[in-house]
Structures are given as C-alpha cells and as structure tokens.
Amino acid sequence: MAAKTAEQGLVDQWRDILAVHARTLCELDRELHPHGLGASDFEVLDVLAEGSSDDGGCTFRVQEISSHVHLSQSALSRLIGRLEKDGLVERGMCSEDRRGVRVSLTDKGRELHTEVRPLQRAVLKRMLAGTTD
Numbered sequence: 001m002a003a004k005t006a007e008q009g010l011v012d013q014w015r016d017i018l019a020v021h022a023r024t025l026c027e028l029d030r031e032l033h034p035h036g037l038g039a040s041d042f043e044v045l046d047v048l049a050e051g052s053s054d055d056g057g058c059t060f061r062v063q064e065i066s067s068h069v070h071l072s073q074s075a076l077s078r079l080i081g082r083l084e085k086d087g088l089v090e091r092g093m094c095s096e097d098r099r100g101v102r103v104s105l106t107d108k109g110r111e112l113h114t115e116v117r118p119l120q121r122a123v124l125k126r127m128l129a130g131t132t133d
Helices: 002-035 039-051 062-066 073-085 107-128
Strands: 089-093 101-105
Touching: 002 039, 002 107, 039 062, 039 073, 039 089, 039 101, 039 107, 062 073, 062 101, 073 089, 101 107
Parallel strands: none
Antiparallel strands: 089 101
C-alpha cells in the first residue's frame, strides 16, 4: 500500500508541474500577444539576447538554440523562419559546418526583446512565486 501511495504522490507532483507549466505558458502568451510574440518566440529571442555581446556579434547554431528551448527541430525551424520574416532574427550559413545554420538577433529583435523582457519576467515572478519552495 505504501508503494502505491508513493507512486500516486509522484503522479500528483507530475500533474502539478504540468498544470503550473500550462498556466504559465497561457499567461505568457496572453501578455506577449499584443507585441506579436508567443512564449516560444520570446524564448528564442531571450536565448539569443543572453548570448549576445553589446555589439550584437554573437550568433547561435540552430542546434544550440534547440538545447535551450523545448521544441522539435522542425517546429524550431518554422519559428525561426517566422522571426526572420518579421525582421527579428537573421539566418546565415555556419562557417565551421556548411550544413549548419547560424541565427542572430537583428536590431529590431534586440529592441523588441528589451521592450518585452520585463513583461515576461513579471509573469514568471507572478506565476512561479512559491512553486519552487
């Protein structure tokens, strides 16, 4: 009986994590939507911005971005394509590996990220406060 109770505790904990994740994603999408972004869009911009130098010289390979965001390779490629179409990122060939693609923020992408970052961080603070105790 104790094993079954422990197992149910794990299942309940997992479901709580999923519920917090779903609520937080919905809230992020709601807050970012007026700026033309979704939560996944922002995550890609945030990864690029965190790795960027002041002169904007830092770029990431798509594979490096995928290790930070939880999207399939094809979903990430489509998302990057949309961000590129909106003028927020640029794609270029990888000099080290001709099969690779590098992605970097544009000035427009950096400005939008700077504008919406406080909104995203406020949502995280509001939604996740007390959930990691």
